[in-house]
Amino acid sequence: MGEIEKEVELKMKLEESVKSFKFRAPQENFTIQDFDMGKIYGVGSYSKVVRAKKKDTGKVYALKIMDKKFITKENKTAYVKLERIVLDQLTHPGIVQLHFTFQDTFSLYMALESCEGGELFDQITRKGRLPEDEARFYAAEVIDALEYIHNMGLIHRDIKPENLLLTSDGHIKIADFGSVKPMQDSRITVLPNAASDDKACTFVGTAAYVPPEVLNSSPATIGNDLWALGCTLFQMLSGTSPFKDASEWLIFQRIIARDVRFPDYFSDHAKDLIDKLLDIDPAKRPGAGRDGYDSLKNHPFFKGINWRDIRSKSPPRLVLEKGHTASRSSGGDDTPDSSWNPAHIGDGTGTGNSGSDVSSSSDAGNITKLASIDSFDSKWQQFLEPGESILMISMVKKLQKLSSKKVQLILTNKPKLIYVDPSKLAGKGTMIWSDDPNDLSIQVTSPSNFKIVLPKKVMTFEDPKQRAYQWKKAIETLQNR
Numbered sequence: 296m297g298e299i300e301k302e303v304e305l306k307m308k309l310e311e312s313v314k315s316f317k318f319r320a321p322q323e324n325f326t327i328q329d330f331d332m333g334k335i336y337g338v339g340s341y342s343k344v345v346r347a348k349k350k351d352t353g354k355v356y357a358l359k360i361m362d363k364k365f366i367t368k369e370n371k372t373a374y375v376k377l378e379r380i381v382l383d384q385l386t387h388p389g390i391v392q393l394h395f396t397f398q399d400t401f402s403l404y405m406a407l408e409s410c411e412g413g414e415l416f417d418q419i420t421r422k423g424r425l426p427e428d429e430a431r432f433y434a435a436e437v438i439d440a441l442e443y444i445h446n447m448g449l450i451h452r453d454i455k456p457e458n459l460l461l462t463s464d465g466h467i468k469i470a471d472f473g474s475v476k477p478m479q480d481s482r483i484t485v486l487p488n489a490a491s492d493d494k495a496c497t498f499v500g501t502a503a504y505v506p507p508e509v510l511n512s513s514p515a516t517i518g519n520d521l522w523a524l525g526c527t528l529f530q531m532l533s534g535t536s537p538f539k540d541a542s543e544w545l546i547f548q549r550i551i552a553r554d555v556r557f558p559d560y561f562s563d564h565a566k567d568l569i570d571k572l573l574d575i576d577p578a579k580r581p582g583a584g585r586d587g588y589d590s591l592k593n594h595p596f597f598k599g600i601n602w603r604d605i606r607s608k609s610p611p612r613l614v615l616e617k618g619h620t621a622s623r624s625s626g627g628d629d630t631p632d633s634s635w636n637p638a639h640i641g642d643g644t645g646t647g648n649s650g651s652d653v654s655s656s657s658d659a660g661n662i663t664k665l666a667s668i669d670s671f672d673s674k675w676q677q678f679l680e681p682g683e684s685i686l687m688i689s690m691v692k693k694l695q696k697l698s699s700k701k702v703q704l705i706l707t708n709k710p711k712l713i714y715v716d717p718s719k720l721a722g723k724g725t726m727i728w729s730d731d732p733n734d735l736s737i738q739v740t741s742p743s744n745f746k747i748v749l750p751k752k753v754m755t756f757e758d759p760k761q762r763a764y765q766w767k768k769a770i771e772t773l774q775n776r
């Protein structure tokens with residue numbers, strides 16, 4: 296058979312497999328008018344998730360809305376398809392369920408099971424840190440769902456407290472399968488065109504939870520999720536992730552050096568488990584070895600957990616947002632969020648990736664999220680040379696005697712320190728880099744204010760996100776690299 300015939304035959308086979316594939320969660324003909332829109336649950340890098348009540352049935356969903364133009368422009372189509380097809384085939388009480396999908400001219404919609412209890416991340420932030428019993432409860436529910444995911448031949452690749460959602464009564468549901476990777480022997484059917492490899496990406500996931508082997512470009516394994524589980528457990532018990540720093544680049548240095556320090560108040564069992572999950576060798580992490588999940592479940596930290604009936608235990612009490620009187624469990628919230636503008640749907644602006652001032656829920660989260668969103672935000676690429684990448688970026692105010700101007704301050708790995716007019720997208724200045732603190736230094740005058748001292752001038756900045764110390768640390772670390 297000639298090359299052309301072979302290609303045609305292959306194409307026909309693929310088309311056949313697409314035709315014969317039947318989604319469990321149906322592709323409906325609904326429109327957005329069929330729903331009463333409530334509050335915005337959150338904004339992802341290419342989606343917006345909104346609480347939506349179906350008018351005829353009264354059923355509530357978390358509607359994940361994705362702008363088609365943005366997804367195509369950012370080459371995310373394959374990831375969206377993969378998330379859809381993977382979620383369609385997963386059924387587990389610890390995983391957010393996909394009910395149906397629909398689309399209109401501008402947007403794709405995924406109707407997900409609504410998790411009214413919010414993110415585990417917010418529980419950690421509101422409580423400061425979690426008592427060990429609560430952390431054990433959540434970790435056990437995550438492990439139960441993760442074992443199922445791994446048994447299905449999938450690697451989630453973005454396990455972190457922001458992607459662990461809570462039901463109204465406080466049970467865990469793993470969400471966000473946008474980075475999922477099917478293993479070779481996966482039991483999941485993956486249609487052609489869904490992302491089955493990620494050559495185009497440097498890494499997926501979130502900086503603070505990325506294991507060292509991923510930074511060294513090793514292939515993905517279930518060990519990646521077990522490392523992230525270790526980071527998540529550390530964060531539950533301490534309030535912050537183990538590898539915290541001012542920029543992605545600094546976080547990566549810590550991860551590669553496996554620079555973990557356990558607070559004194561961690562129990563010996565907690566320390567031992569996290570230490571093992573954060574093993575440099577992914578195959579040695581409990582859960583990744585020959586005995587499967589047994590070594591993880593039988594770890595003394597989980598003594599007393601009944602793995603066969605994990606979801607029957609009462610969950611920890613949820614702490615609500617300040618000012619929230621009604622419990623989320625008493626029927627949720629149908630009041631539209633003040634920031635919710637229905638015109639956002641499908642108009643190409645609803646993706647939340649418009650600049651650096653994307654709000655996120657914590658300091659550490661902020662840095663990671665800002666850095667990852669901004670450094671992938673193509674609009675700053677024009678200020679970089681090939682191979683140059685952004686280490687830290689902030690929308691700051693450049694203060695002058697009588698006025699102030701908003702600028703985007705950008706630090707790159709070159710190293711290069713520049714500031715850009717964000718509205719005109721025009722370079723406004725470059726601070727000549729020097730490793731010598733006599734020629735380039737940074738003085739912090741308050742958590743939001745800092746001065747960059749150059750041989751012939753001093754420039755004063757205000758960072759509304761209070762990252763003055765992080766700017767200092769990033770610049771000084773680069774000078775001492």
Ligand SMILES: Nc1ncnc2c1ncn2[C@@H]1O[C@H](COP(=O)(O)OP(=O)(O)OP(=O)(O)O)[C@@H](O)[C@H]1O
Nearest residue numbers: 336337338339340342344357391407408409410471
């Ligand atoms: N089923 C759900 N129920 C309630 N809230 C949800 C649900 N799914 C997502 N959310 C909220 O919406 C936010 C955005 O979700 P989404 O999956 O689009 O993005 P993300 O997890 O931030 O992803 P990305 O890593 O792509 O930026 C989440 O952080 C979460 O708080």
